[in-house]
Amino acid sequence: MTTITHRDQLRGLTLQNEVNRLFDDSFIRDRSAHADLATWAPAVDIYETENELVVKAELPDFQEKDIDVRITNNTLTIRGERKFETGVKEDHFLRIERAYGSFMRSFSLPNTINAENIRADYRNGILTLHMAKREESKPKQIKVSVATNGK
Numbered sequence: 001m002t003t004i005t006h007r008d009q010l011r012g013l014t015l016q017n018e019v020n021r022l023f024d025d026s027f028i029r030d031r032s033a034h035a036d037l038a039t040w041a042p043a044v045d046i047y048e049t050e051n052e053l054v055v056k057a058e059l060p061d062f063q064e065k066d067i068d069v070r071i072t073n074n075t076l077t078i079r080g081e082r083k084f085e086t087g088v089k090e091d092h093f094l095r096i097e098r099a100y101g102s103f104m105r106s107f108s109l110p111n112t113i114n115a116e117n118i119r120a121d122y123r124n125g126i127l128t129l130h131m132a133k134r135e136e137s138k139p140k141q142i143k144v145s146v147a148t149n150g151k
């Protein structure tokens with residue numbers, strides 16, 4: 001009975017090793033041979049200040065011509081494409097972990113954003129969009145006058 005248990009454990013390990021090997025081979029082949037087809041989406045931070053909505057997207061190694069920013073019907077869409085390194089032969093890579101290819105991210109914008117007043121900056125691999133709020137949506141302080149002696 002110990003032999004059967006021992007044999008089942010070995011068979012399980014062998015099967016697990018084979019599954020891992022197949023997965024690893026497939027993953028490595030897919031990432032190196034077809035790295036430009038991998039799907040990905042850049043990380044994005046969105047925050048609000050008193051006067052604007054700010055979107056920051058991580059887009060390292062992009063050219064300005066490879067980034068497309070549009071606003072349509074209160075939807076912000078950021079599209080782009082990171083191209084695979086062409087200056088290095090593919091068989092010289094030891095590891096490829098970064099994703100390549102096209103991406104698209106879309107975000108619904110509140111009605112408080114002035115779509116005519118948007119500024120986009122790309123610096124150090126970060127795309128920053130500054131979207132001004134409409135004047136009527138900005139908080140307004142109302143001065144309160146205090147009456148003295150009931151007047």
